[in-house]
Amino acid sequence: MRGEPSCPKCGGRVRAPGLFADSWQCAVHGAVHPMQPVVPPSAEALTVVVNRTQVPVWMPWPLPVGWLFTGVACAGDERTGGRATAVACSGPSPLGGPGELLLIAEELGVGLGARYAGIEGPDPGPGLRVDQPPQVKVLAAGRPTPLWQVNDVPSDRAVFAGEAMGLWLWAVVWPERCGVLLYDELVLTDLRDAGSEVDLVPCGALSPRILS
Template identity: 70%
Template sequence: MRGEPSCPKCGSRVRAPGLFADTWQCEAHGSVHPLQPVVPPSVEALAVAVERARVPVWMPWPLPVGWLFTGVATAGDDHSGARGTAVACSGPGPLGGTAELLFVAEELDVGLGAGYAGVPVPEAGEGDEGSAPGAVLAAGRPALLRHLPQAPEDRAVFAGEARGLWLWAIAWPERAGLLVHDELVLTDLRDAGAEVGLLPCGALSPRFL
């Protein structure tokens, strides 16, 4: 995903607005909010993403002990601002080893969450009714996230709503989905203030590549 804007739904290259269309165009999906090239994680890169965001920038905050910020991605352009954001972090898993979490906020039909999750955009009411939903606190308000069982076997995927927008939580490996069942507290980094400058940064998450 580095180098050029791409489609948030399929990762294909997109065409910039021009003579025949005033929006970014994907050959398969038509008009899209382009996924911008990803840069190595840093406090400065995160600050730029937060400044451009027109949707929440969700992150567990403060980060749990041993966890690191490992990247941010945005879907949108300089004209419209970021209409989708994805923040990655990694740290000790609940059952040992290393876990990765990716949190996506987006407007309807941006496709960023489904693209990273490897699933179709869920319909209203779709989800695994046989398992307990994920429960997180997003900006101080409870947000129930439905488990999507059709996800690839290497990850756990949850989707729901917060602040009237899509909220996705994607965990690798699949057992790391237990973290989303633990009243995880998410902060919109647009509201976090100067404390974000103390954020511990790791290497860029391979989920963005």
């Protein structure tokens, strides 16, 4: 995943457009938006994704006390622009110990959120019970945004999903108990609107979660 584009749904190798196909191809999933190699977190890396993407780049802003930006990923190519983004943040869990948070914005069917959630994708599917009240709400780009807990995910994480700006918004947290971070109505900013403030984002070491 770090050296060349990969499939956003499974992480497998993809074949570039060519004579027989005008889109990137995964041997398992067919046509996909390629996942670009992940680079160490920095303001420059964040700016590249912000300038390339067609979807939001969500980040808690201001970051919770003690939390750092620890990675960014993008699915899409130069022709289509970014169709999915993932931002990793790491810091102290409200209940003690380290915590990890991934925020994913994506178009329908891309599959990046489901991959990080650890479920069959490409979208939340029957694990998302929107016929019930939402478990948490975040403030995304100034708008109250309900998120529902996704069922049947691996026990080491908590996963929430909903819709923001007409696109999927996923929040994946490790460990599972760190999900309480979202119960305080986290304020999310689309970094495409942050301008020069992107340079002020505090960076930590690359999160292994965004490489998985």
